[in-house]
Amino acid sequence: MASRYSLLGIVLNVLFCVTTNAEVKPYISTEAEYRTECKTCPRSLCTNTLYYEGGESLNATCWTRGTKIMGDRLWLKTESECYVTQYDVLEYDGDYTTDLAYCGKKSEEQHLTLEDATLQYKTECRICPSITCDTVSYLKEDTDVTLTCWTDEDTQIIIDDPYWMKTTNNCYVAQKNLYSKPDITYLDNCGPIPFLEVLHHWNENGTSDVNKREPDALSLPVPIEQSAQYLINVTVGEEYAYCRYCPEDRCRVKKRYEFDQEVWLQCLVDTNGTWWSETTDFCYVKNSDFWQSPEGDYYRNPLCERFEDPDEDDE
Structure with missing residues (x-):
């Protein structure tokens, strides 16, 4: 009798395994909700194999764990043998972890060159x-x-x-x-x-712990034309343009640029309504000394204050 029950248990166990395995799908069709990178491993820092446009169809073949994106570590391997975060595809009315096979422990590894x-x-x-x-x-x-x-x-x-x-x-x-x-x-x-x-x-989990700060609400000058090249290239429009240690006329001169000399700018400073630019020589020139108007002619020329640490004590 005991052996008969043992045999029945084995049969039921086999049937359970067959039924369970039958529920695992070879792939699940979905599409990218946003433009998304398909990576060589399920990590934000991994290189890209390709990318999908928003609305582009793809087949997910297995699931794995990777960088947490918006609270979710689930990544999907596609038929192109690369990984997308679940967050970037359409919401699935089911559970990838039961409906697809696990990609394997090796799939979770991160391989980077540094x-x-x-x-x-x-x-x-x-x-x-x-x-x-x-x-x-x-x-x-x-x-x-x-x-x-x-x-x-x-x-x-x-x-x-x-x-x-x-x-x-x-x-x-x-x-x-x-x-x-x-x-x-x-x-x-x-x-x-x-x-x-x-x-x-936005990668909320902080793969960017070092020097990462969310862009703030500081307003930039309204651009006249959107053709900037950063670092920005301008030319001196006065006989001389004095580059000072700080963005005020009272500050000591560090360097003097001559008429029509090419200068490269890093960022903008507004001093009581007068615009100055910090050059790659790490000194400041009045924007009125240039042929161009860096605060208006260029797209996304950043404000210098954005590069300052808000937690740093004033000297």
């Missing part, structure tokens, strides 16, 4: 490699950053350099803003990068 660098200038670290992309962090000169990958594909050329570097702040800096060019033979290519917006791609 290289240290230091910023030479004040730098906007952007969610994608163009000055039209949202700023994630405002980083001061001499800030140490860690680079993870590089790209020169469809990027914003800064002065004469198309290369941008992704950092462990989970945002991109222009190579021109670094003290020296990194050896990209030691870094991965970032892969295809779409235009992204912080509105849909």
Whole structure:
């Protein structure tokens, strides 16, 4: 009798396993709700294999765990053998973790190339490699950053350099803003990068702990034309333009620029209604000394105060 019950238990167990396995689907069809990156691993810092446009269809073949995005660590592997966060696809009326197979423990691993660098200038670290992309962090000169990958594909050329570097702040800096060019033979290519917006791609879990601050509500000058190249290139329109240690006439002169000399600007300062610009020589010139009007002619020329640490005590 005991053996008969044992045999019955084995049969029921087999039937249960067959039934359970039958519920696991080979794939689930869905579509990207927002433009989203499909990555080589389920981590925000991993490089991209491709990206999906909003509304583009895809098939999820298995699930895994990765970077927490909006409170959710669930990522999906697609038929293209890359990973998207569940947050970026349409809501599924079911449970991926029961309806799809688990991709395996190895799928959760993060593989990155890393290289240290230091910023030479004040730098906007952007969610994608163009000055039209949202700023994630405002980083001061001499800030140490860690680079993870590089790209020169469809990027914003800064002065004469198309290369941008992704950092462990989970945002991109222009190579021109670094003290020296990194050896990209030691870094991965970032892969295809779409235009992204912080509105849909804010990473709440803090892969950007170092120097990361949410862009604040400071208002920028209204641009007249949207054709900036950051760092911004202007020319002196007076016989001399004095570059001072601080943005006031009373401040000591650090450097003197001559008529029609080319100058590169980092950011803007409004001193009692008079606009000044900090140059790459780390001194300030009145904007009225230039042929151009940097506070009006250029798109997203940042305010210098954005690069200051709000918690830093005034000296």
